[in-house]
Amino acid sequence: MRYGIAVFPSKKIQDVANSYRKRYDPHYALIPPHITLKEPFEAEEDEINGKIIPELKEVASVTEPFSIGIFKVSTFSPVTNTIYLKVENSDEISNLNNRLHSDKLPGEMEFSFVPHITIAQKLSDDEFSDVYGSLSMGKFDLHDHIDRFQLLYQLENGAWSVYETFRLGEKTL
Template identity: 80%
Template sequence: MRYGIAVFPSKKVQDVANSYRKRYDPHYALIPPHITLKEPFDAEEDEIEEKIIPELKQIAKNTEPFSYGIYKVSSFSPVTNTIYLKVEPSEEIFDLNEKLHTGSLPDKKDFKFVPHITIAQKLSDDEFFDVYGSLSMNKFDIQDNIGRFQLLYQLENGAWSVYETFRLGEG
């Protein structure tokens, strides 16, 4: 099965993100707004239960909850036409991302870690310039907390279902 690790931000942030995703993100229906902490990886359920979950518990236990800010949108253009709420980089979120690539956890990293919440993707070039031109004028002043992360798995229809929650500071 295909697994991933993400943080679901608080309701207020998810509601803001969804107000854009509804129009601009074809993955709107597949998963709520999220910060991906680890790119999708394939694993057997035995391995998940016996090796990966115990390690994730340990990582959660050894990581204190932390806060983050969102102040603007940004984009991965020209690599892709993805537009996102930029999660202000912090030592805490980079540390957590690093820890999630240690031990038995797959260490594959195709991309440099850029913490973000996608709000638009798979736009045509014309749409992208139009939408990004408009969204990039928006300023945000959002403070939010990360107190947990979630292990998810992907269904046949592409949607993601939560397998387990890990509370920071607890495990």
């Protein structure tokens, strides 16, 4: 089965992201707005319960809750016509990402970590230019407190669902 790890921001930030995603993101119905911490990886159920979940509990226990800020949009152009809310990088979110890419967990880091919330993707070149041009002139002032991350699994229809939630800073017994 296919799994991934993400942070779901507050409803306020999700509402802002969804105001764009409804129109510009074909994955809108498959997953709520999120910050991907670990790209999708394959694992068996016994591996999830026997090895991965205990490691994720350990990662969560040594990671303190932290704050994020979003102040502008950015893009992965020219690689893809993806537009996103740029989450300001911080030591805390980078360290969490690094811990989730240890040798103890499956899946390789394919790209450099860029914390973001996708709001538009798979746009034509003209639509991308119009949407990004318009959004890049706007200012955002969004703040959030991150105190958990989620292990997700992918359903047969491509949608993602939460498998388990891990609270940051909680010591495991």
